Each structure stands twice: as C-alpha cells, then as structure tokens.
Amino acid sequence: MSNCVAIEWLGEELRLLDQRVLPEATLMISCRNATEVTEAIRGMVVRGAPAIGISAAYGLVLAARGCPESADRGKWMSDARDLLAASRPTAVNLFWALDRMQDAVAAFVNNGSAAIAGLEAEAVKIHQEDVLANETMGELGADLIADRPGMAVLTHCNTGSLATGGYGTALGVIRSAWQRELITRVYADETRPWFQGARLTAWELQQEGIEARLIADSAAAHVMATGEVSWVIVGADRIASNGDTANKIGTYGLAVLARYHKVRFMVVAPSGTVDFDIPDGRAIPIEERGGEEVTHFRGQAIAPPDMRAYNPVFDVTPAHLIDAIVTEKGVVLKPDADKMRAIIA
Amino acid sequence: MSNCVAIEWLGEELRLLDQRVLPEATLMISCRNATEVTEAIRGMVVRGAPAIGISAAYGLVLAARGCPESADRGKWMSDARDLLAASRPTAVNLFWALDRMQDAVAAFVNNGSAAIAGLEAEAVKIHQEDVLANETMGELGADLIADRPGMAVLTHCNTGSLATGGYGTALGVIRSAWQRELITRVYADETRPWFQGARLTAWELQQEGIEARLIADSAAAHVMATGEVSWVIVGADRIASNGDTANKIGTYGLAVLARYHKVRFMVVAPSGTVDFDIPDGRAIPIEERGGEEVTHFRGQAIAPPDMRAYNPVFDVTPAHLIDAIVTEKGVVLKPDADKMRAIIA
Numbered sequence: 001m002s003n004c005v006a007i008e009w010l011g012e013e014l015r016l017l018d019q020r021v022l023p024e025a026t027l028m029i030s031c032r033n034a035t036e037v038t039e040a041i042r043g044m045v046v047r048g049a050p051a052i053g054i055s056a057a058y059g060l061v062l063a064a065r066g067c068p069e070s071a072d073r074g075k076w077m078s079d080a081r082d083l084l085a086a087s088r089p090t091a092v093n094l095f096w097a098l099d100r101m102q103d104a105v106a107a108f109v110n111n112g113s114a115a116i117a118g119l120e121a122e123a124v125k126i127h128q129e130d131v132l133a134n135e136t137m138g139e140l141g142a143d144l145i146a147d148r149p150g151m152a153v154l155t156h157c158n159t160g161s162l163a164t165g166g167y168g169t170a171l172g173v174i175r176s177a178w179q180r181e182l183i184t185r186v187y188a189d190e191t192r193p194w195f196q197g198a199r200l201t202a203w204e205l206q207q208e209g210i211e212a213r214l215i216a217d218s219a220a221a222h223v224m225a226t227g228e229v230s231w232v233i234v235g236a237d238r239i240a241s242n243g244d245t246a247n248k249i250g251t252y253g254l255a256v257l258a259r260y261h262k263v264r265f266m267v268v269a270p271s272g273t274v275d276f277d278i279p280d281g282r283a284i285p286i287e288e289r290g291g292e293e294v295t296h297f298r299g300q301a302i303a304p305p306d307m308r309a310y311n312p313v314f315d316v317t318p319a320h321l322i323d324a325i326v327t328e329k330g331v332v333l334k335p336d337a338d339k340m341r342a343i344i345a
Numbered sequence: 346m347s348n349c350v351a352i353e354w355l356g357e358e359l360r361l362l363d364q365r366v367l368p369e370a371t372l373m374i375s376c377r378n379a380t381e382v383t384e385a386i387r388g389m390v391v392r393g394a395p396a397i398g399i400s401a402a403y404g405l406v407l408a409a410r411g412c413p414e415s416a417d418r419g420k421w422m423s424d425a426r427d428l429l430a431a432s433r434p435t436a437v438n439l440f441w442a443l444d445r446m447q448d449a450v451a452a453f454v455n456n457g458s459a460a461i462a463g464l465e466a467e468a469v470k471i472h473q474e475d476v477l478a479n480e481t482m483g484e485l486g487a488d489l490i491a492d493r494p495g496m497a498v499l500t501h502c503n504t505g506s507l508a509t510g511g512y513g514t515a516l517g518v519i520r521s522a523w524q525r526e527l528i529t530r531v532y533a534d535e536t537r538p539w540f541q542g543a544r545l546t547a548w549e550l551q552q553e554g555i556e557a558r559l560i561a562d563s564a565a566a567h568v569m570a571t572g573e574v575s576w577v578i579v580g581a582d583r584i585a586s587n588g589d590t591a592n593k594i595g596t597y598g599l600a601v602l603a604r605y606h607k608v609r610f611m612v613v614a615p616s617g618t619v620d621f622d623i624p625d626g627r628a629i630p631i632e633e634r635g636g637e638e639v640t641h642f643r644g645q646a647i648a649p650p651d652m653r654a655y656n657p658v659f660d661v662t663p664a665h666l667i668d669a670i671v672t673e674k675g676v677v678l679k680p681d682a683d684k685m686r687a688i689i690a
Binding site for chain 2: 023024156187189190191192193195198199202203206212213214215216217218219220221222223225249250252253256257260291294295297298300301302303304306307308309310311312315
C-alpha cells in the first residue's frame with residue numbers, strides 16, 4: 001500500500017482501484033470515457049478530494065480522445081465537463097482540476113487531436129504535482145508535531161495514497177511524523193458510514209508498519225480525555241476563504257472535542273482545496289447521500305425495514321476551531337481570511 | 346415492540362429476547378440456571394443496565410431451584426452470585442439487584458426450598474418496580490422537555506423496552522414526550538460498534554410511530570449545529586455519588602458537544618443505577634470488549650486482517666456537563682454530591 005496505486009493512467013484508459021471493496025478485494029476498474037469516470041466518482045470507486053480532482057482531469061483527456069471527428073468539439077468537451085462536475089458537489093478539487101484543464105481543453109477545441117498530447121500532459125502534471133504537494137505538506141505538518149513529540153495523534157476518514165495522487169494529506173503528515181519518530185501511535189476513526197478508516201486508513205497504516213488502533217468514531221472523546229493525543233489531523237474537501245473547512249462528517253465534532261481537551265487540530269490539504277470564491281463555510285454545499293449507506297452494510301440490513309436515515313456525508317468546521325491549515329504553499333496558523341490570502345492565494 | 350417482552354419469567358426458566366440478532370430475527374433464548382444467565386449477559390443476548398440487573402435477580406432464583414438437596418446451600422448460592430457478578434463490570438444495576446436479593450437468598454440458605462417462593466417474589470418485584478420507575482421517569486423527563494417544546498431530541502444507544510423491565514429510561518422519556526406532543530423528531534445515533542441504535546432503538550421508535558431519523562454517531566455534532574435539537578437524552582450504566590455518569594461509549598462526547606451547542610443534556614436512570622459507594626467517575630471500571638466488535642460485522646471483516654482495535658464500550662461523563670439526572674425518586678438538576686444524596690439516597 002505504500003506503493004499502492006489508486007489512480008493509474010494508461011493513456012487510453014484510466015484505471016482506478018475500486019475503493020468500495022477494499023481491503024477484502026483488490027480490483028481495478030477501467031474507465032474509457034468521461035461517463036465512466038463520472039460514474040466511478042459518484043459511486044465512490046475513487047474518493048478523496050485530491051483523487052477526485054485528478055480523476056476528473058484524466059476524464060477530460062478521455063473525452064477528447066473519444067471525440068468523433070464530426071462532433072462539435074466545443075460542445076462535446078463542455079458536455080464532458082458538465083458531466084464530471086456534477087458527479088459530487090462538495091470537494092472543490094473537482095472543479096479546481098476541471099478549471100486547471102481549461103486552457104488545454106480550449107487548445108483541443110481549437111486545434112483538434114494535435115492538442116490531445118497537451119491535454120494529457122496537463123492532467124499528468126496535476127497528478128504529479130499532487131504527489132509533490134503531499135510530500136511538502138508531510139514535512140510541514142510534521143514540523144508542527146515536532147513541538148509536542150512523543151504523543152499519539154488521531155485521524156478521521158482516509159487521506160492517504162488512496163485519497164490523493166500518492167503519499168497523502170493528513171496521512172502524509174502522519175507518515176512523515178512516524179518516519180521522524182515524532183509520534184507514538186495513531187488512533188484511526190473507523191469513519192461511518194463508509195468505513196474509510198477501517199477499510200482504507202487501517203490498511204495504509206499497516207502497510208507502513210505504523211503503530212495504530214482502530215476506534216469507533218464515538219470513542220474519540222474518551223481517547224482525547226486520556227491526554228495521550230497531541231493533534232487531531234484531518235484532510236479537507238473544501239476550504240472557504242476564511243479557513244472554514246468542509247470535510248468528512250464527524251470532523252466538526254472532532255474539532256469541538258479537540259478544543260475542549262486542549263488537543264490541537266490540523267487540516268492538511270493542497271492549495272487547490274481552497275475556494276477563494278466563497279467567503280465562509282455557509283456557502284459550501286453539503287452532499288447528502290442515500291440513507292441505505294447507514295441502514296445497510298454490504299447489502300445486509302442493519303436497521304429495520306423502511307427506517308429513515310439522515311446521511312450528510314460532510315460537515316463544516318469553523319476556522320476558529322482550527323489551529324493550523326497546512327498546504328504545499330505554507331502553513332496558516334489560526335486561519336482567517338487575511339492570512340489565508342497572504343499565504344495561499 | 347411497544348409490547349415487546351425482552352425478559353420473560355416462566356418460573357422454571359428465564360426467556361430472553363436475543364438482542365444480538367434483532368431486528369432481523371426474533372429469537373427467545375431459554376436460561377435454566379445461573380451459568381446460562383451469566384453467559385446470556387456476557388454475550389449480550391440481554392443488555393442495558395436495568396435489564397441486566399433484572400436478569401441477574403432471576404438468575405439467583407434459578408440457582409436456588411437447581412440447588413441439589415445434598416449441596417451446601419450457602420456455598421452454592423455464593424458461587425452463583427459470584428458467577429453472575431462477574432458477567433459484566435460496568436453496569437452497577439447488576440450488583441444492586443444481586444444485593445437486593447441478599448435477604449431472600451439468606452432465607453433460602455437457612456430454610457431451603459420453602460423459601461424459593463420468597464426469592465422469586467423479590468425478583469419479580471425488582472422487575473415490576475423497574476417498569477413503574479420507568480413510567481415515573483418518563484413523565485418527569487417529559488416535564489423538563491416541556492420547557493422547550495416543539496424541537497427535536499437526540500438519543501444514543503438503546504434505552505427502551507429492550508434495555509429495561511419495560512417502557513425504557515431515556516426512551517421512556519422520549520415516549521412520554523412524544524405522547525404529550527412536546528417533540529418533533531428523534532435523532533437516533535446508530536451507536537457503534539454494536540449498532541444498538543440502528544438495530545434496537547430504530548425498531549422501538551418505529552413500533553411507536555415516533556418520527557425518527559437514524560444517524561451515524563459522528564453526525565450528531567452537525568445535527569446539533571442546525572439548532573433543531575433541544576435535549577440530548579441518554580441512559581446510564583453507573584452513576585457515581587457526585588453525578589458522574591458511565592454510559593455507552595460516545596455519551597461523553599455528546600455531552601461535550603451538547604454544552605458547546607447550548608443543547609441540554611439529560612441522563613435518565615432508576616435510582617439503582619447510582620453507586621453511592623464511589624465518590625466520582627474515576628472509580629467506575631470501564632469494560633473493554635474484543636476488537637473484533639469493531640473490525641468485523643456479523644463475522645465479515647471490515648478492517649484488514651490483524652488490524653488492532655481499541656474498544657472501550659463505556660465512557661464517563663462528568664457531572665458538570667449534565668443538566669439533569671432523572672430518577673424515579675426525583676430530578677437532580679445540575680447534579681453534585683449533596684443534591685444527589687438529598688434526592689436519591
């Protein structure tokens with residue numbers, strides 16, 4: 001898993017590691033056009049804000065490759081973009097990556113197949129830059145932990161190789177901190193309802209040989225009360241101009257609990273996760289997914305028939321509960337709009 | 346389920362509704378001696394602090410019935426008591442019920458089978474009193490909610506008919522409040538790792554026709570942030586002299602979140618749940634159960650092989666985070682040792 005490839009680009013197809021069936025099965029899903037990439041994102045074959053963005057970029061390359069000679073290239077590419085953009089609403093990396101591809105898409109619309117190589121190069125660059133950004137963030141985040149070494153950290157959801165181009169955001173910081181012997185242990189929230197922590201983070205931590213304990217999400221407060229935890233470290237799906245951060249459901253509660261227990265709270269995300277178009281977290285759309293993600297497990301009912309569930313899959317943590325936002329462009333301590341703009345924009 | 350019988354006493358046997366397989370299957374397990382009752386408690390055929398206490402009391406009756414003529418009755422009954430007492434460590438109702446049976450047990454030790462009727466009468470009385478206590482608490486708790494009517498409440502774990510002699514503690518308050526049209530909706534935490542909320546509370550709420558939404562435990566903070574919730578209402582497994590309360594893992598975190606969001610926090614438990622022998626929550630033993638409760642679901646692996654989990658199944662909420670402790674003897678507002686003793690002891 002340290003060498004795990006969640007996103008593999010083969011030029012004519014995008015191969016995605018099917019994260020719905022991990023760790024029981026290791027299955028690659030092949031996407032050959034923008035529709036298949038969209039379905040893979042919506043169905044959570046691939047998940048994690050950075051990985052979604054990278055996949056969408058490759059989706060545009062596949063769209064261009066599949067564009068019929070007779071087609072109106074402008075409309076074709078615009079349709080592909082709209083399709084991909086509608087796959088999931090919260091992670092801004094999706095829209096950021098589609099925007100980053102815009103010039104290369106325009107070149108293709110103008111010049112046709114001769115410009116596909118440029119489109120492909122841009123997508124590959126987005127992918128490679130994400131890995132480099134993760135490595136930079138890993139060191140910057142570990143530097144923060146170095147102020148309070150020899151304690152445990154707690155993380156939520158999956159933010160590792162599987163969620164990114166490689167290495168990871170929050171999990172990248174944890175990898176770096178572990179390599180530098182700054183932390184004693186990782187408490188990994190199982191992360192209901194999708195069990196990203198149990199299925200994915202646990203697996204990545206095992207592969208790295210990092211000392212870890214899986215916990216029920218609701219055990220986090222009890223763990224913090226022991227005084228063993230120095231930092232809660234999470235990723236982000238969208239960060240507003242002022243530092244308000246949308247991330248996996250449960251993140252906001254962890255931030256409240258961390259503040260109560262004097263545990264520090266770190267958000268780790270590439271700069272593409274910051275949405276300077278919105279002033280604060282109230283403007284971030286929160287995706288609700290089907291109740292069956294809560295009432296069922298692998299098709300088996302947990303709850304009685306027809307029980308209604310409320311399943312918001314993200315929540316918003318206000319900036320004032322965040323001690324540090326770590327990006328590849330630098331660290332924003334006690335984030336506010338001015339610092340965010342000065343360091344990241 | 347409003348008429349659900351989780352504990353059925355047949356005189357020669359104790360029949361327990363198997364809560365491990367609900368709601369998929371409705372299966373009664375028959376216990377004919379103290380060993381079988383102990384196994385049923387340890388294995389969570391029966392769970393919920395009051396239900397455990399009632400079951401243990403019946404376990405002593407079965408022990409007396411099964412006592413051979415030739416046996417040393419004192420040792421026989423003492424062994425049965427020790428067995429039952431070792432079934433689970435946290436819920437004090439277990440020890441409370443065993444203590445309540447002590448005089449009747451002594452009469453049996455002295456007088457033999459002639460005293461079994463008295464032993465049985467005491468166990469039945471414990472059971473019946475629990476139902477009455479629940480009904481009283483239901484009204485007292487609903488009276489508190491009446492100060493802020495027309496909002497939702499949030500509950501954790503299962504505290505209904507299945508967890509008690511009948512009606513329920515926290516869920517009894519919710520039943521009463523719903524009947525009195527004081528609440529609009531119940532958010533029921535699914536309650537990992539054992540899914541008491543999804544499997545048991547959801548079922549009881551459905552049977553009562555109470556408007557309810559099942560949520561992942563970690564969605565509670567997001568729900569509270571909407572301002573829709575007036576009270577978090579939970580049960581208790583043991584309450585210390587000063588009001589510190591041990592309850593299902595996750596309860597403590599909810600109390601911190603409730604305070605942060607200015608949501609009130611109510612603990613509902615019969616007076617037998619209060620342990621006046623211990624000064625505060627630090628003295629309450631917290632049961633840890635096997636990691637497989639977190640890593641597996643119905644025998645299927647969720648996490649990768651050999652992943653280690655930390656599975657404390659209770660936590661302690663300090664009294665200062667509790668707005669009201671509701672018992673059948675009265676309501677203790679902003680609990681402390683003096684008020685607890687004055688109202689409950």
